[in-house]
Amino acid sequence: MTFNQDIEFMLSKFSHEIRNPLTTLYSTVQLIEMKHPEVKEFNHWSSLSYDIEYMNQLLDELSNFAKSERLNPETFDFRSFLEHLSLSFAASIAQSEVEYTSKIDSSITQITGDKTKLQEVFFNLLKNAFDAAKSNGTIYLSATLENDDIVVIVQDTGCGISEEQLPTIFDPFVTYKKQGTGLGLAICDHIVKAHGGTITVESTEGVGTTFRVTLKAEYKCYEESAD
Ligand SMILES: Nc1ncnc2c1ncn2[C@@H]1O[C@H](COP(=O)(O)OP(=O)(O)OP(=O)(O)O)[C@@H](O)[C@H]1O
Ligand SMILES: [Mg+2]
Known part of the structure; x- marks a missing residue:
């Protein structure tokens, strides 16, 4: 589509x-x-x-x-943005058995992008990780600087994704959950690409899943025309 x-x-x-x-x-x-x-x-x-x-x-x-491709760009401190997001996610799952850890590289500084939409990307990935890890799995979020790229990894030791399902998960309205919309990853994909970034996944059924988001640290979003 x-x-x-x-x-x-x-x-x-x-x-x-x-x-x-x-x-x-x-x-x-x-x-x-x-x-x-x-x-x-x-x-x-x-x-x-x-x-x-x-x-x-x-x-x-x-x-x-x-609206996922319409950006409202601003320049902000990506490190504190991720730290806040991580704290808020940790609080939201505090009552569960899922173990959550994060490591955010201190060298990560500013980025120009749509803060609200990027927040949606990482919350969607963390929510999916939580759905997969559910009872007693682990979730790990890391952010590092690789050359000019900020690389954010969301990894879980949840149920994993089968080889048949893997090529379909970024398609809109594709869900394998009872109450899913199947829009979460399609939204993530659009938002990351609108920022000039990439989003990839590796998964092994029964072992876990790793999503890798790459954003240009010095990427400047284009201003949307007001039509
Ligand atoms: N971390 C993960 N572990 C295992 N499966 C995953 C993971 N992330 C995504 N998936 C699979 O990809 C499918 C699509 O994910 P997506 O976020 O687009 O929709 P959803 O989670 O099903 O619905 P919604 O986001 O509306 O709650 C999921 O139904 C699930 O099968
Ligand atoms: Mg989802």
């Missing part, structure tokens, strides 16, 4: 059009609950709200996907 502005327009319009009736549906459910609190006792009532919430999340993912 080639990503272009027509697809971006179509996806934005599509998610916008669905969000309106969904918002009405959500308000109606809230109203019914308020006027008739006994409905909460009905079987499947809670799954109604859950499904609406899930559809909202899908629409958020869809808009993120549509």
Whole structure:
């Protein structure tokens, strides 16, 4: 699938059009609950709200996907950015059995890029690693400077990816999870490429997975025209 502005327009319009009736549906459910609190006792009532919430999340993912190549660049300290992100991820999984470690090279300094979108890239990779490692695996994040490249590695000792599935995982809407959208890695791929970087994966089923993101340390994003 080639990503272009027509697809971006179509996806934005599509998610916008669905969000309106969904918002009405959500308000109606809230109203019914308020006027008739006994409905909460009905079987499947809670799954109604859950499904609406899930559809909202899908629409958020869809808009993120549509906007993934539109950069809002700024120059920022990539090292402290990654340190914050790493701390926040560690806090989010603190209650789990998963062991998380990170090593961020002190030589990493500034980068020009879209901070919010890059944050999304690493959160998506870490979330996938967590989903894979789940019960008692390990996750390791490292960032090093190699020549002019910043190399960030997200590695896990989770379930790994089969040889058949591996070539498909960056395709939009390809998921092997019960509740996945299959947009996470497609978004990562678009964002990293829009920064002039690369994203690659190596995985062995039953052993684990390593994602490697390379970003140009001195890369300057182009400014988007305001059309
Ligand atoms: N670290 C990993 N270990 C094992 N499998 C992975 C890993 N990262 C990605 N995958 C596989 O790649 C598929 C696509 O990942 P992607 O992030 O695009 O979508 P998803 O995680 O299924 O859905 P979502 O991101 O919306 O939660 C996943 O369903 C999973 O099978
Ligand atoms: Mg994902």
